[in-house]
Amino acid sequence: MDSALYTAVLPASRLDELFARLPRRCAPLRRLIDARAESGIESLFRLAARQEGWSVAVQVSITGVGRVDLVINGWLVIEVDGDRWHSTPEQRARDRTREAELVRRGMRSHRFDYNQVMSDIDGCIGVVRTLLAAGHP
Incomplete structure (x- = not known):
């Protein structure tokens, strides 16, 4: 996920949309993402x-x-x-x-x-x- 954001393969604006589709138990994973990597x-x-x-x-x-x-x-x-x-x-x-x-x-x-x-x-x-x-x- 980090690499996808860093390279803009996944625009940051789509991250909320992506997490909205995932099960709620995945929500804590969002804070682990760092687009600077x-x-x-x-x-x-x-x-x-x-x-x-x-x-x-x-x-x-x-x-x-x-x-x-x-x-x-x-x-x-x-x-x-x-x-x-x-x-x-x-x-x-x-x-x-x-x-x-x-x-x-x-x-x-x-x-x-x-x-x-x-x-x-x-x-x-x-x-x-x-x-x-x-x-x-």
């Missing part, structure tokens, strides 16, 4: 992180870095990489430059790829749990 794996990760009780900001702009996928608890940047924007040598070099800038700005970051999120979301959440326990740099 740029991919389905971002949405999956965001929802898993929120289930942990963490504060999760979506598509956060950071000066000198640009937009990052997620910021957990105000300081841990999580990037969730699909192949489309993170597979070429140039794209990976750009990612490393952004990560270095985050470090210079006193932030910690971690990247997960599509396969990690889709095949082992619990393991990914475990990594985040460990990073958060280590504390803010």
Whole structure:
């Protein structure tokens, strides 16, 4: 749903109509939708992180870095990489430059790829749990 809204495949104006047709028990799901998510794996990760009780900001702009996928608890940047924007040598070099800038700005970051999120979301959440326990740099 997030991706459909982000790409405008589903106009936001039609969301009320869609939920009106669903059983009432589906109504609470509406608050989980976030049209800022740029991919389905971002949405999956965001929802898993929120289930942990963490504060999760979506598509956060950071000066000198640009937009990052997620910021957990105000300081841990999580990037969730699909192949489309993170597979070429140039794209990976750009990612490393952004990560270095985050470090210079006193932030910690971690990247997960599509396969990690889709095949082992619990393991990914475990990594985040460990990073958060280590504390803010």
